[in-house]
Amino acid sequence: MKTKESKIPEATIKRLSTYINCLERLQVEKHPVISSEMLGEYCQVSPAQIRKDLSYFGEFGVRGVGYDTKKLEAEIKEILGLNYNWPTTVVGVGKLGLALLNFTLFSQHGFSITAAFDNEPGKIGTELAGGIIIQPTSAIEDTVRDRGILIGVITTPADAAQKVADQLVAGGIQGLLNFAPTKVKVPEEITLRNVSITSELDNLAYLMTQKKKTRRR
Amino acid sequence: MKTKESKIPEATIKRLSTYINCLERLQVEKHPVISSEMLGEYCQVSPAQIRKDLSYFGEFGVRGVGYDTKKLEAEIKEILGLNYNWPTTVVGVGKLGLALLNFTLFSQHGFSITAAFDNEPGKIGTELAGGIIIQPTSAIEDTVRDRGILIGVITTPADAAQKVADQLVAGGIQGLLNFAPTKVKVPEEITLRNVSITSELDNLAYLMTQKKKTRRR
DNA sequence: GTGACAATGTGATAATCATCACACAGTCGT
DNA sequence: ACGACTGTGTGATGATTATCACATTGTCAC
Numbered sequence: 001m002k003t004k005e006s007k008i009p010e011a012t013i014k015r016l017s018t019y020i021n022c023l024e025r026l027q028v029e030k031h032p033v034i035s036s037e038m039l040g041e042y043c044q045v046s047p048a049q050i051r052k053d054l055s056y057f058g059e060f061g062v063r064g065v066g067y068d069t070k071k072l073e074a075e076i077k078e079i080l081g082l083n084y085n086w087p088t089t090v091v092g093v094g095k096l097g098l099a100l101l102n103f104t105l106f107s108q109h110g111f112s113i114t115a116a117f118d119n120e121p122g123k124i125g126t127e128l129a130g131g132i133i134i135q136p137t138s139a140i141e142d143t144v145r146d147r148g149i150l151i152g153v154i155t156t157p158a159d160a161a162q163k164v165a166d167q168l169v170a171g172g173i174q175g176l177l178n179f180a181p182t183k184v185k186v187p188e189e190i191t192l193r194n195v196s197i198t199s200e201l202d203n204l205a206y207l208m209t210q211k212k213k214t215r216r217r
Numbered sequence: 218m219k220t221k222e223s224k225i226p227e228a229t230i231k232r233l234s235t236y237i238n239c240l241e242r243l244q245v246e247k248h249p250v251i252s253s254e255m256l257g258e259y260c261q262v263s264p265a266q267i268r269k270d271l272s273y274f275g276e277f278g279v280r281g282v283g284y285d286t287k288k289l290e291a292e293i294k295e296i297l298g299l300n301y302n303w304p305t306t307v308v309g310v311g312k313l314g315l316a317l318l319n320f321t322l323f324s325q326h327g328f329s330i331t332a333a334f335d336n337e338p339g340k341i342g343t344e345l346a347g348g349i350i351i352q353p354t355s356a357i358e359d360t361v362r363d364r365g366i367l368i369g370v371i372t373t374p375a376d377a378a379q380k381v382a383d384q385l386v387a388g389g390i391q392g393l394l395n396f397a398p399t400k401v402k403v404p405e406e407i408t409l410r411n412v413s414i415t416s417e418l419d420n421l422a423y424l425m426t427q428k429k430k431t432r433r434r
Numbered sequence: 435g436t437g438a439c440a441a442t443g444t445g446a447t448a449a450t451c452a453t454c455a456c457a458c459a460g461t462c463g464t
Numbered sequence: 465a466c467g468a469c470t471g472t473g474t475g476a477t478g479a480t481t482a483t484c485a486c487a488t489t490g491t492c493a494c
Contacts, residue, residue: 017416063459063472081426099312109418175425191424195417199234201326207408209298280442280489
C-alpha cells in the first residue's frame with residue numbers, strides 16, 4: 001500500500017500511542033506475537049479499528065498469524081517519529097513543570113530537555129537534575145535561538161502563557177505544547193497542541209452529573 | 218428546545234470547557250455581551266459550531282445581539298455540573314500529584330480534595346496544604362468508603378495504576394481520572410477518563426515529523 | 435409604533451470516522 | 465505438497481460530527 005500521509009484522523013494518532021503502550025506491556029509478559037483481536041482486548045479498541053489504523057501506514061502483520069509485538073512497536077515509533085530527538089525547553093518550573101521535567105518518559109518520546117525558564121527570582125539560577133539551570137523568562141528568545149531549541153512546553157499560570165508563547169515564537173520555536181489552562185494563539189506555521197487538564201476535569205464533572213441524573217430517574 | 222441529554226458529542230463537552238475559559242477572559246476585558254462570531258475568534262472555534270453546541274442544551278442568546286457573557290458562563294457551568302462539589306482523593310503524591318493538589322483550579326471545577334495516598338514511607342503522615350495527611354495506599358479502600366469519596370485521581374507510576382484503581386473501586390468510587398501513562402480497566406458502571414500526557418507528547422512528535430517531511434518536499 | 439438590521443437557532447447537507455464482512459495470504463499439520 | 469485454518473487488509477456501508485444557509489426573532493433608532 002502507498003503511505004498516504006495526508007488524511008490520517010487525529011484519533012488514529014492518539015490510538016497509535018496507546019498501541020505502543022500495550023505492546024510494551026505485552027513484551028514484558030512474553031507475548032512475541034499478537035492478533036488484532038487480542039491487542040484490542042488489551043487497549044480497549046476494536047480489532048477492526050486497529051487494523052484500519054495500521055493500514056493507513058502500510059502492512060505490518062502476517063495473515064493468519066498476527067503482529068510481531070516487538071517489530072510493530074518499532075514500526076509505530078517510527079511512524080510517530082519518536083526516534084528523533086527534539087531539543088526542547090520547559091517554561092514555568094512550578095509543580096507541573098517539575099513533574100514533566102522529571103518525567104523520564106519525556107525523553108523516551110522524542111524530546112530532550114535542554115533549557116528551563118521561570119520568572120520567580122528564587123528559582124532563577126537553580127540547577128535541576130540533568131544539569132539544567134533555570135533562566136529568567138527574559139532570556140527565552142535569545143536562548144531558544146542560540147541553542148536551536150525547536151519545541152517549547154508551557155507550564156506557566158494562565159495569565160503568563162500567551163506572553164511566553166510569543167517569546168518562544170520570537171526565538172524561532174517550531175512546536176508548542178501548552179499545559180496552561182488557557183488556549184494560546186500562535187502563527188499558523190507553528191505546530192501547537194493545547195493540553196487542557198481543566199477540560200478533563202470538566203468532562204469528568206459532566207459525566208458524573210449525567211450519571212447522577214440518570215440514576216435519579 | 219427540549220434538553221436532550223443523551224446524544225451529545227464528547228467534542229462538544231470539550232469545547233464547552235474552552236468556552237468557559239474564553240468567557241472568563243472576556244469578562245475581565247469588560248465585554249458584557251458577545252456574538253458567536255467574536256467568541257469564535259477568541260477560542261478558535263467556528264461560530265456555527267458554537268451555536269450548534271449550545272443548541273443541544275437550550276437557547277442562551279438574544280437574536281440580533283449575542284450572548285450575555287456572565288450569564289452564558291453560568292449556564293455552561295450549570296450544564297457541566299461545575300457547581301456541585303465532588304469529594305475527591307488523589308493517589309500518588311509525586312510531582313504530578315502535588316501539581317494537581319495545589320491546583321486551585323481543581324476546586325473551581327467541582328472537585329474538593331479530601332484525602333491523599335502514597336506508598337512511600339517517607340511521605341506517609343506528611344501534612345499537605347489544606348490539612349490533608351498522606352495515608353498509605355493500604356488504607357485506600359476503607360477511607361474511600363468511610364468518607365464517601367466519589368472521585369479518584371490516579372497520579373501513580375504506570376505499574377501501580379491498575380492496582381490503585383482496583384482498590385478505589387473496591388472502596389466504592391464512582392469516577393476516576395487516570396493520569397498514569399497506561400490505561401486502566403474498571404467495571405462498566407464506573408465513569409473513567411484516561412488522560413494520557415504521553416499521547417500528547419507522541420502527537421506533537423508526529424505533527425513535527427510530518428512537518429519536517431513536508432518541508433523537505 | 436414601525437422598519438431596518440444583526441445575530442441567533444436549526445433543518446438540510448457535507449465530511450469525517452468507525453464498523454462490517456469477506457476475499458485473500460501465509461502457516462502448520464499430516 | 466496440499467488442504468484446512470486463522471487472522472490480516474480493505475472496499476463498502478453505516479453512524480457520527482461539522483458545516484452551511486437561511487428563516488426567525490428580538491433590538492434600537494427615529
